[in-house]
Amino acid sequence: MKEIIIIGHKTPDTDAIVTSLIFARFLQKIKKPIIGFLNFKIRVASPSPLNKETKFVLKYFKQKAPPIIKSLSDKNVFLVDHGDYEQAAPGIKKANIVGVLDHHKLGGLKTVSPIFYRAEPIGSSSTILAKMFLENNLSLKKKEAGLLLSAILSDTLKLTSPTTTTEDKKIVQFLAKISKENINKLAKKMFEVKSDITGISPDKLVATDYKEFKAGRTDFAIGVWETTSPQKIFQIKKDIFSALAKLKKKRKADFLFFALIDILEKNSTLFILGEKEKGLAEKIFKKKTKENLIFLPGVVSRKKQILPPLLKFLEKK
Amino acid sequence: MKEIIIIGHKTPDTDAIVTSLIFARFLQKIKKPIIGFLNFKIRVASPSPLNKETKFVLKYFKQKAPPIIKSLSDKNVFLVDHGDYEQAAPGIKKANIVGVLDHHKLGGLKTVSPIFYRAEPIGSSSTILAKMFLENNLSLKKKEAGLLLSAILSDTLKLTSPTTTTEDKKIVQFLAKISKENINKLAKKMFEVKSDITGISPDKLVATDYKEFKAGRTDFAIGVWETTSPQKIFQIKKDIFSALAKLKKKRKADFLFFALIDILEKNSTLFILGEKEKGLAEKIFKKKTKENLIFLPGVVSRKKQILPPLLKFLEKK
Structure with missing residues (x-):
């Protein structure tokens, strides 16, 4: 059976990790061959260890961290939160890219066959992913909504970054409702963890x-x-x-x-x-x-x- | 006011032209700044004259053909039905690409800022566009559905090309209903026109x-x-x-x-x-x-x- 590795950019942030994890759930729920494969095994990985904020978020929502992968060479890969070779994990030039979900610039990726690509100039990859759940009438669990919410708050600096759009704001309200999280409290905790440099050289x-x-x-x-x-x-x-x-x-x-x-x-x-x-x-x-x-x-x-x-x-x- | 030119690939086919025309309608209907611009003037153009089949389709559905543009240099452009510099109209390397809607391979496009990109490995760009209307709860007029239907039938050789997916088949049924067109009859007419080489050197x-x-x-x-x-x-x-x-x-x-x-x-x-x-x-x-x-x-x-x-x-x- 074909295996597809869902993976974010090098030195991943909360958006990259959460989008990888929840996109895997999306693929399981949608049951449509949106990336051209019908029967495939989905694996989530990270190119490197997680930062403090992301570790905190995963722990807070009781979510296991994805394992680290050393090389993407000869693998089928779905890239999230990046769309260029420079940000991708080692071995990307020898990988088969089957899809991309992103909110950055176009970075010159090339493939030999048609693939799935979804990017929007909005606050975070997690916002796009939440939209995809809505568009496809798929429900989000409390925990999934909480993780997506954290990722958007992290990437948009609590909706204040100039990358923030009205869509991010709407999706944040929607996710806060499902996850029953207080936006201000959650963001405050995340920013505190992010700002703590104890033990970081x-x-x-x-x-x-x-x-x-x-x-x-x-x-x-x-x-x-x-x-x-x-x-x-x-x-x-x-x-x-x-x-x-x-x-x-x-x-x-x-x-x-x-x-x-x-x-x-x-x-x-x-x-x-x-x-x-x-x-x-x-x-x-x-x-x-x-x-x-x-x-x-x-x-x-x-x-x-x-x-x-x-x-x-x-x-x- | 900013102007955005929606344009298909060189020597455009029915999918490229129809997707350009109907995507302009989509942008007018959605009223959301999906490509990062809130107030912009939309213009549809073609890099070169239309082929016989496309001319027939536009005439059949009483749709005006887009004007031809010589160069994209210094323009804001939204590319449909292609995602590389080689297929794009002249001047593309000096244009500002604001978005892509496609169903081909990734062709190495680069931008300096985040943009809208939507591609799926399915039968035609028009199928993706029809899905976008559905996802956003936007209605399609009889004529719009007819044009999209023709484009999908053209690009998938009446749903028989190996590029055809179950999604194309579903969307074709959906569009046939709205447009009140008979799929077999419409495809037969299009293929007859496509096969007529009278007057073509x-x-x-x-x-x-x-x-x-x-x-x-x-x-x-x-x-x-x-x-x-x-x-x-x-x-x-x-x-x-x-x-x-x-x-x-x-x-x-x-x-x-x-x-x-x-x-x-x-x-x-x-x-x-x-x-x-x-x-x-x-x-x-x-x-x-x-x-x-x-x-x-x-x-x-x-x-x-x-x-x-x-x-x-x-x-x-």
Whole structure:
């Protein structure tokens, strides 16, 4: 029997993990060959260990974490919460992609046969998935709704990120009802866990929500850290810079940005690692670097506010 | 106000044109910013003149044809029935792609921002669009249902192509009811028009349903001609080969296949233009060339039966 692995992006966040887990439920419930396979075995996996927030969410809803898979080579894979080779788990270029469920930019994926692809420019992959349950008249259990709700609150910073749409807001209300969760309380707990850096080394901190991109022949990366207590990170600013320099070297990135996102105040501080980063960031954001930092009021989304102007600039070069 | 152009692939077929026209209606009816724009002007266009079958279908349902657009450069575009740069109208690389509605392979499209993408491995783009009306509880007018029905019957060769799924069959029944059309009669008329080569020069015939592809650095093309009377084409076999040679040279293709598809008998005859085509086709289909032709019983779909084995072979090289 054919096996399909449902998997999110590298260094997965709550949306990537929850969407993988609940999409597997969706496939079991729908009983239609939506991805071109009638009889297939579904397996959920993660490319790497989960972050603190995701571990908390799974524990809170009594959900087992997906196992980690080392390589996708020669596997049938369904990608969630990403749509490019750079974010995908190792071995993706030798995998057979059977489907994608995403809310990011199109990243140049190629297949030899027609596949299932569903992406929308909205707050989270989990919102799209919840919509798919509704469209197909499939019911959601209390626990499933709770997991999807957590993922949307996480990805949209409690519906405040500029990626948030009216659809996310509607779906959040719908899921809150089914899961009987209080949106504010749930988000508060998640953000507290997310902001707790106890036991996280600077090396781990900068690599936790780290994404690699490609524009022409330029390989670059953008890491972010979302927190309600940015001051804790500023206290170890020096160590963060050392960790970033190490990471940039290790991953052989042409340049690397790190944005410290203040969830409550809705702003970012960009860590400027070197001359290349400085030149780029000052041109794109029209701001001056001060003490190797650039303050960006209102900027809280890598996907919608940091990556697009950067890609546009690199394409014009 | 922002303007979005909805457009199908080059040398459009009935599915590409109908999906463009009816998707514009969908956007007017849904009143939700599904592609990230709230206030936008919708314009439907075609990259080139319509084929005989499409002209017949539009006339039959009293629908105006979309105007032809020369370049997509600097425009906001929503692509239907294709998902790669090779099939898209000129200027696509300088256009802003805001969405895709398709049922082909993923072709490596890239964007800088998140977009709407919906593709399913099913019979036609019009089936997906009909599903979207159902999912969103939007009603279809008699004429709209008739147009979608024609497009699905055209793309699935009256539900007999291997691309056909149970969903296409269900949607066809649903659309036949609303449009009050007889499926067999409508398909018969369309296939008669499609098979009528009166006034079509061999040059035009081979270029009517012609698609270009890219695998690594190899540029190639596959043209097909679907007909209920293949004998009419065999009678002008020599002229077809001359036209193919001219086309290959003009489009600078590394190789070019032309498949004459017999809709009633469910088979294809592959026209083998030169040594490169011969070597490739014999390896892939494990058949010998006879009088520059390879007979392929059961093969009626470029998308599902000709292109995938070819791409797989070229990728391994």
